[in-house]
Amino acid sequence: MMKRWFSFLHDNWVGVILTMTLVLFFVYLYAFFRNGHYGEHYDLASCWAGVGAIAAAAATGYGKWWTDSKYNSVGGQKPD
16 A cells, blocks of 8 residues: 555655645645634744745755765766
């Protein structure tokens, strides 16, 4: 069961990320309007702090991949 789930995530990672981004956007939008219309007090800054942390981790991973690809591999060959 878990192997099938991880295989699905591996094969469809772009769609999963886009879906999660849309869900996050709609939850943020809902909270934004609840704050304005109904006087709720959702902390909207924490939402973007989490998104920023994820983006920083992704940028770090991409930088590592790019550095390893450019300087630690022979051009045109797969790494060992």
